[in-house]
Amino acid sequence: MIRIPERQKEHVDPIEPIAVDSTQAAKLISVSPRTLHQLTKDGKIQVKRIGRKLLYGVAELKRFINEK
Numbered sequence: 001m002i003r004i005p006e007r008q009k010e011h012v013d014p015i016e017p018i019a020v021d022s023t024q025a026a027k028l029i030s031v032s033p034r035t036l037h038q039l040t041k042d043g044k045i046q047v048k049r050i051g052r053k054l055l056y057g058v059a060e061l062k063r064f065i066n067e068k
Contacts, residue, residue, distance in 0.1 A: 016058075017058060020056055021053065025061055
């Protein structure tokens with residue numbers, strides 16, 4: 001009997017997000033959601049509204065951290 005090896009599952013890299021919601025954004029920059037809201041209100045961090053959802057660009061969060 002000849003045994004045919006099973007196909008190996010392809011390795012798929014996880015997709016890196018380009019934008020995150022406010023809860024994730026606050027965690028990424030290690031601040032409270034309230035502080036994130038204040039930083040947004042003060043214009044220090046830009047936010048985009050997509051429908052009803054507010055999204056923070058990962059690049060924008062990195063920019064903010066690098067300026068500090």
